Amino acid sequence: MQCSRIHTPDPKFHMVGSCLQSKGTIIGYGFQNDLQSCIDYSVQRMGLAFNYRRLTNNKSKLLSDDNVNNNEVTCEVLDCPEYENFTSLEPSPNYNYYSFYANPLPILTYTCLPSIGLFNLHKEHVNYTQAADICKEEGGDLAHILTDSRTIAISSFLRQSFKGADISRKLAYVGLQDVNGNGKFQTPLEEPLTCFPYRAWAPSNPKPVNKHHYCVAIDTDKMWKTVKCGMKLPFICELYPNGPFDSTNITLPESGCE
Missing domain, CATH: 3.50.4 (Hepatocyte Growth Factor)
Incomplete structure (x- = not known):
């Protein structure tokens, strides 16, 4: 493509x-x-x-x-x-x-990362497919990480969310996967990794294809790591922009129009 x-x-x-x-x-x-x-x-x-x-x-x-x-x-x-x-x-x-x-948000646990977007960290552990399905149900996808500003902000968000825990070992699924097992990674929107110049692979990553590490997780040190897609991890959803405004389920403050 x-x-x-x-x-x-x-x-x-x-x-x-x-x-x-x-x-x-x-x-x-x-x-x-x-x-x-x-x-x-x-x-x-x-x-x-x-x-x-x-x-x-x-x-x-x-x-x-x-x-x-x-x-x-x-x-x-x-x-x-x-x-x-x-x-x-x-x-x-x-x-x-x-x-x-x-x-309005689909659930109230979303957080704004300034100038980046709205994100939700799920701390429950699920496999990659389950994580992707949950994010779609919320109106988004697993988080896009393919710029330096996004990787830094999302990794910092992960670190802050697990403050007080053993953060050095924390990983969370994000939106990057080797769908066909051929070493070619893409986002949930089928954007090839090759279309983006930024890389943040951890040492010895991505793993060789024969290791079957086809899914990507981000760590708290601003690095990407490949893991087996069946591994159960927390995950980060990103909400897609939406509209037009629907007032059905929200009451706005009284207008200042005269």
Whole structure:
């Protein structure tokens, strides 16, 4: 499969709240003259959500070239989305809130790794196939690790989650597998490892094909290790971006619209 033809999810920002503003951590802000510019800026800053101010002070007139103030902040980029019942949203007459993750979590044990995504560490021990099935049921897949920022963040997450335990021996399944037993690893989305330049193999890994170590786990030292897929380990799920917003099972704070 050619790298340029790989199918991956196309994450989109969805409006979650009109006249609502997240008070999450801002990692970038400034004047953007339209919504698409704010979206592009948020992607550039690796934001997972943003607040966008489009109305003027009278809250009823769209910004135009005649009333634009280039010193005005119209775009606030957030490192994490609202994901715990949207509790950090506050009424605001000026801002609308947008997120990659527009719907409530499937379970409340997900954690945001800033600028990376939403992840859930399952401490129960299961084999690789069972782990993958559970992650799919939650609306995601085993965690994608094929960049340095992801490997570092996910390994640190594993270490922090097992703090106080014998962390030096902790491993957790992630989304990388030699599906056909031929030494060619791929992600759950069938992206070949060869399409990514980053590697974090532990010494003596990956194991030779004849050892039948076809599944990959991450350790607490930012390394990847191959193991037999029947081995029972904890595992880390990554939630896929979702939307549009569905208000059926969530009540947002009262809107600040006037």
